[in-house]
Structure formats: C-alpha cells, structure tokens
Amino acid sequence: xxxxxxxxxAGVAVTxxxxxxxxxxxxxxxWALLNPVLVSVAVIAGMLLVLHxxxxxxxxxxxxxxLLLGPAxxxxxxxxxxxxxRLLARGRSIGVSLLVGSAIGILSGLGVGALLQVPEGxxxxxxxxxxxTPIAMGIAERIGGIPSLTALLVIVSGITGAVLGPGVLKVAxxxxxxxxxxxxxxxxHGIGAARAxxxxxxxxxxxxxxxxxxxxxxxLWAPLLLWLLSSLGVL
Amino acid sequence: xxxRIHGRCIAEYWRALLRLxxxxxxxxxxxxxxxxxxxxxxxxxxxxVLGMALxxxxxxxxxxxxxxxxxAAALLIRRMALFFVPPGVAILLYLDVLRSxxxxxxxxxxxxxxxxxxTVGLLQKRLDGHD
Numbered sequence: 001x002x003x004x005x006x007x008x009x010a011g012v013a014v015t016x017x018x019x020x021x022x023x024x025x026x027x028x029x030x031w032a033l034l035n036p037v038l039v040s041v042a043v044i045a046g047m048l049l050v051l052h053x054x055x056x057x058x059x060x061x062x063x064x065x066x067l068l069l070g071p072a073x074x075x076x077x078x079x080x081x082x083x084x085x086r087l088l089a090r091g092r093s094i095g096v097s098l099l100v101g102s103a104i105g106i107l108s109g110l111g112v113g114a115l116l117q118v119p120e121g122x123x124x125x126x127x128x129x130x131x132x133t134p135i136a137m138g139i140a141e142r143i144g145g146i147p148s149l150t151a152l153l154v155i156v157s158g159i160t161g162a163v164l165g166p167g168v169l170k171v172a173x174x175x176x177x178x179x180x181x182x183x184x185x186x187x188x189h190g191i192g193a194a195r196a197x198x199x200x201x202x203x204x205x206x207x208x209x210x211x212x213x214x215x216x217x218x219x220l221w222a223p224l225l226l227w228l229l230s231s232l233g234v235l
Numbered sequence: 236x237x238x239r240i241h242g243r244c245i246a247e248y249w250r251a252l253l254r255l256x257x258x259x260x261x262x263x264x265x266x267x268x269x270x271x272x273x274x275x276x277x278x279x280x281x282x283x284v285l286g287m288a289l290x291x292x293x294x295x296x297x298x299x300x301x302x303x304x305x306x307a308a309a310l311l312i313r314r315m316a317l318f319f320v321p322p323g324v325a326i327l328l329y330l331d332v333l334r335s336x337x338x339x340x341x342x343x344x345x346x347x348x349x350x351x352x353x354t355v356g357l358l359q360k361r362l363d364g365h366d
Contacts, residue, residue, distance in 0.1 A: 011321075019317045037316050041323035048327060055327045062321030068311065069318045071262040073283035074269070075308035077290035081301065093362035101355035109347035116339035122332065126343050130351050133322060134281040148325065149332065153344055155323040160348045168349060174356040176363060183356035187348045194316040208312070210355070215284050 004060060011061015018043050032167065037191055038159045069133060072190070076208040083205035090178060097179075098210060101186045102217040105130040106225050114235070121146055127222050129153040132189040135215035139222050154189065161188025162195040177202045185210030258307025261299060265290045 022039035048058055080087075087094065109126040118126070125145035128136040133154050140150035165184045174180060177200065184192035185207030196207035229235040269286030272278070278285065293299040326333070333340070 015320050016317065019320055037319050037323060040320045041326065044320065044324050045327055048324070055325070058324060059321065062324060065318055066321045069315075070266045070270075070283045070286075071259070072311040072315045072318060074262045074266045074286040074290055075304075075311040077265075077287045077294060078301070078305055078308040079312070080287070080291050081294040084295070090363055093359055096362060097355045097358040100358055101351050104354045105347055105351040108350040109343045112343040112346045113339060116342065118336055118339045118343070122336060122340070126340070126347070129344060129347065132284075133319070134283050138281045149329060151322045152326055152329055153340065155319055155326075156341070156344050157348045158319060159323075160345050161352060164345075164349060165352050168352050169356045172353055172357060174360050176360055178363060179356050179359035182359050183352045186355040187351035190315045191319055193312070197312065204312075212284060212287060216280060219280060 007057055008061040008064055011058050012064055013061075014044065014047075014058075015040070015062065015065055032163050035159050035163050035191075037155070038163070041155070069190070073132060073134065073212075076193075076212060079201075079205040079208045080212070083202070083209070086202070087206065087209055094178075094182060094206075094209070094213075097182060098186055098213045098217055101183075102130070102214055102221050103225065105187070105214075106218065106221055110225075110229070110235075120144075122149065124226070125149040126153060127226070128218055129157045130187055130189065131215045131218045132211055135219060139219055143222055143226055155191070158188045158191030161192045165192060165195065166199075178206045181206030182210040186214045189214070255307045255310065258304040261304050262286075262290075262307060262311070265293070 019036055019040045022034070022036040022043070025039070026034045026036055044058070047053070048055060106127050109129060110123065113123045113126045121144065123145075124143050125140055125147075127143060127145060128139035128150055130136075131139070131154070133151050136150050136154045137147040139145075140147045161184060165188060166180070169180055169183055174183070180199065181196045181203035184196040184203070186192075188195065189211045193204065193207040193211055197204040226235065265286040266283055267286075269284070269289060270282030273280060273282040273285050290299065290304070294301055294304075
C-alpha cells in the first residue's frame with residue numbers, strides 16, 4: 001500500500017504528458033484524425049500492453065483524473081450562463097433539434113446493434129453512448145446495460161464525433177455556428193465540446209448546452225423508448 | 236533573487252492558484268450538492284448535471300458572482316478532453332468482448348454518432364431563423 005501514491009502519480013503524469021504531446025502534434029499538423037484523446041488512448045493502452053503493466057495499476061492514477069469530470073460538467077454552467085440570451089432566442093429550435101437528435105441517437109444505435117445481433121446486455125449498453133460519461137453510466141445502469149462498457153462507447157462516440165463532425169457538417173451544408181456547436185455537443189458530449197471550443201465562443205456555448213440537454217433528454221427518452229419497443233415486441 | 240519557472244516567479248503562480256481556489260471550491264460544492272440531492276431524491280439525473288443546473292441558477296440569481304467561478308471553470312472546460320483519456324484506456328478491459336463484437340459496436344457507434352450530428356445540425360439549420 002505504501003507505493004500507492006507513487007503509482008497514482010505515475011499514472012497521472014504519463015496521461016498528462018502523453019496528452020500534452022498529442023495535443024502539440026495535432027496543433028502542428030492540424031490533421032483531424034490525430035485527435036488528442038484518440039492518440040493518447042492508443043499510446044497509453046499500447047504502452048501498458050507492451051510493458052505488461054496491468055490496467056489496474058494505471059487506473060489508480062487514471063481514476064484521479066477521471067474524478068475531475070464531475071466538476072468539469074458543473075463548470076459548463078458558466079458558458080451556459082454567459083450565453084443565456086443568445087440561446088434563449090433560439091430556445092424552440094434548439095429544443096426540437098435536440099429532442100429529435102436524442103431519439104435518433106438511441107434508435108440508430110439500437111437499430112444497428114440489433115441488426116448485427118449484439119447480445120442484449122451489450123445492446124443496452126450502446127443506447128446512452130451519445131451523452132457525457134456520468135449520465136451515460138447512470139442511464140446504462142438504469143436500463144440494464146453494462147455501465148463500464150457504456151463508458152468506453154461514450155469515448156468512442158466522442159472521438160468519432162470530434163474527428164468526423166466538422167467535415168460531415170460542412171459536406172451537409174451546415175454553416176451556422178450555433179448548429180455546428182449543438183451538433184458536436186449532442187453527438188460527442190465533452191470531447192465534441194472541446195472540439196467546438198477550438199472554433200470559437202458561440203460554438204463552445206452551444207456545445208455545452210447541447211451536451212447538458214442531450215444528457216437530460218436521453219435520460220428521459222432511453223427508458224421510455226426501450227419500454228415502448230419491448231411492449232411492441234420489437235426488442 | 237527569486238526562483239523563476241518559464242520566466243515567472245513563484246509568487247505569480249501562487250497568485251494564479253489562489254485565484255482558481257475559490258472557483259474550484261464552489262464547483263466541488265455544487266457537484267457534491269448535486270450528488271447528494273440526486274441520491275436522496277432518487278432522480279434519474281446524475282449529480283454533476285444537477286450541480287450544473289444549480290450553479291447556472293445561482294449565477295442567474297447572483298447568489299454566486301461570475302468572476303469567482305470563471306477562471307476555474309474555464310480551465311476545467313479547456314482541459315476537459317484530458318479527463319476522457321483514462322476511461323478510454325479502459326478499452327483494455329474489454330478486449331474479449333471486443334474480439335467478438337468490435338465491428339458491431341464500432342458500426343453502431345459510428346452510424347449513431349453521424350446520425351445525431353446530421354439530425355441536430357440539419358434540423359437546427361432549418362428551424363433557426365437567426366443565422
């Protein structure tokens with residue numbers, strides 16, 4: 001037990017150092033696929049595998065960094081507060097977009113998963129993957145998924161959204177800054193919000209709002225839609 | 236003579252830290268209040284999101300001054316992506332599930348994510364008369 005603090009410190013130090021390097025590489029190259037989260041996860045997971053370090057040892061420090069997600073979500077109250085008038089003016093359109101987006105997120109994940117005959121517990125873990133980790137894990141627990149698998153799928157969604165988002169939306173002809181931020185926050189939660197923040201303040205604020213509302217809407221939609229689908233005999 | 240790191244003296248770092256401290260304390264306070272209420276009442280909303288709503292309300296009602304939380308909040312939001320790295324490394328725990336289901340999980344995730352991106356982006360573009 002006496003070595004715990006040094007294990008924790010090593011985990012934190014490695015994560016911060018690798019992330020800083022990955023972020024610097026992306027700034028230099030500007031290449032979307034070199035997303036810092038994606039690169040850091042690949043490098044650290046590779047290091048643990050090659051050096052035969054058990055994941056539990058890394059997780060001692062990893063959990064400490066993960067703890068900061070709680071206050072980070074609370075911190076989103078600040079951009080929300082600053083952009084309230086701007087966002088209230090668009091209240092109805094934002095509400096409708098996210099209400100539909102949240103349902104599409106649940107149904108599309110379920111649809112593809114069911115088509116490919118994923119086992120029931122895994123299928124339910126896919127449902128809340130568009131929303132921020134603590135909410136997603138809470139929803140997964142409630143609807144009979146595997147919370148930690150959901151946490152992983154949340155990260156994969158976040159990286160996918162942050163990498164593909166700006167390109168996909170450009171091709172689709174979406175140029176509005178509010179729409180870009182909303183879509184990134186809705187599809188890719190915190191990782192999308194971090195990507196949106198690179199574009200500017202309006203994008204960051206709408207991404208933060210989208211992330212929060214998607215969390216709430218998905219928490220309400222998921223049990224309802226699953227109940228509906230199972231009582232219709234689809235699931 | 237004072238010790239310098241990156242051309243700034245220790246006192247400057249100390250001041251920066253002090254400037255962040257009340258904000259961090261408030262964020263932790265609202266987070267724990269959110270967790271407490273969420274658990275006691277048995278809400279489906281996680282504590283952090285409830286904490287965000289409570290803090291937004293407190294800022295609106297001027298119970299909490301914006302300049303007190305702003306530096307700490309900005310720092311956490313700017314570095315938010317970092318906090319997702321450890322949960323991502325947990326992929327190592329799922330290598331056996333992934334070995335059989337990785338393609339299905341990846342397809343479901345990518346299709347779902349692009350689905351949400353397009354739905355929200357296009358709907359917002361169509362509905363919003365402002366820009």
